[in-house]
Amino acid sequence: MSAGNGDASDPDTPAEPDPAALAGRDRLAEQVKRTGMFGARGSGDTSGYGGLQVRRPLPLPAARPYGSYFDEVADALGSSLEEAGFGDAIERVAVEHGELTFYVRRERLPEVAARLRNQPDLAFEMCLGVSGVNYPADAGRELHAVYHLLSITHNRRVRLEVAAPDADPHVPTLMEVYPTCDWHERETWDFFGIIFDGHPALTRIEMPDDWRGHPQRKDYPLGGIPVEYRGATIPPPDERRSYE
Numbered sequence: 345m346s347a348g349n350g351d352a353s354d355p356d357t358p359a360e361p362d363p364a365a366l367a368g369r370d371r372l373a374e375q376v377k378r379t380g381m382f383g384a385r386g387s388g389d390t391s392g393y394g395g396l397q398v399r400r401p402l403p404l405p406a407a408r409p410y411g412s413y414f415d416e417v418a419d420a421l422g423s424s425l426e427e428a429g430f431g432d433a434i435e436r437v438a439v440e441h442g443e444l445t446f447y448v449r450r451e452r453l454p455e456v457a458a459r460l461r462n463q464p465d466l467a468f469e470m471c472l473g474v475s476g477v478n479y480p481a482d483a484g485r486e487l488h489a490v491y492h493l494l495s496i497t498h499n500r501r502v503r504l505e506v507a508a509p510d511a512d513p514h515v516p517t518l519m520e521v522y523p524t525c526d527w528h529e530r531e532t533w534d535f536f537g538i539i540f541d542g543h544p545a546l547t548r549i550e551m552p553d554d555w556r557g558h559p560q561r562k563d564y565p566l567g568g569i570p571v572e573y574r575g576a577t578i579p580p581p582d583e584r585r586s587y588e
Contacts, residue, residue: 405436413500414444420466421446424459443503445490450506450515457504457521460493468493468502471522474529476536478561486510487538491518491525508538517542535560 409415418437425433433452438445448456460468470493477488485507493502506515517540518525529540530549537558540546548555557564565580 406439410437410439410444412442412444413498414439417444417466417500417502418446420463421456421459424463424466425456428455428459430455443501445503445505447505447507450508453504453506454516454518454521457491457493457518460502460504461521466495467497468495468500470494470496471518471525471528474525474532476532476538476560478536478563480562482507484509487513487536489515489532489538491522513537514539514541516540519543534558537561 410418422431422434425431430452433449433456435447435449438447446456457471460466472492472494475490475492477490479486479488487508487510489506489508491504493504495501508515515538517529519529519542525540526543526545527549529538529543530546532538533540533543533546534548534550535558547553551559
């Protein structure tokens with residue numbers, strides 16, 4: 345059979361690209377999110393995974409239809425915000441791992457949360473918690489706060505995520521909308537240093553009152569504080585046995 349007929353055995357016929365090889369090449373081109381198991385810097389990594397590189401793809405908005413009840417929630421929230429003149433409040437929408445996340449401009453967070461709670465066809469009455477995340481490589485958006493909301497009425501869940509730069513780690517409090525954020529926001533400030541403007545008592549809740557720094561940030565030394573347990577002293581990681 346001639347080469348013009350696409351004989352795979354002909355050396356002049358270009359080989360079909362290997363899908364696995366293409367996927368691997370694209371994966372290696374993605375931004376490195378962290379190195380090692382915990383992303384620790386400035387101290388030893390005793391996890392045994394010091395050479396690990398965890399990569400993160402560029403954040404892309406989800407495409408319609410989102411599936412499940414997600415489109416209905418997005419449409420109802422979008423219409424409500426447009427009517428109130430807050431059409432720019434939502435930066436993008438993401439659907440990953442079966443979860444719907446609205447990325448919100450931090451200055452519009454209280455308005456978005458109030459509409460999610462008060463509008464009958466949304467009715468997200470409960471905030472289950474506030475998670476903090478630190479992305480040192482995300483310039484200008486290093487600190488993230490994630491609010492997990494539940495609608496008991498409709499049995500639905502959504503997440504609100506806001507970002508703030510490390511140089512200006514301020515996010516409006518949601519205590520006026522969800523009073524339980526009192527404790528959740530204190531914990532997020534305690535561990536990540538995100539300042540929730542308007543919170544009446546942003547004080548330590550997990551760490552001792554005289555603790556310095558915010559220990560779940562990526563730039564915090566891993567195990568850099570000497571620990572004593574019944575007289576035994578545990579040295580910091582760079583003085584322990586290395587697993588290299």
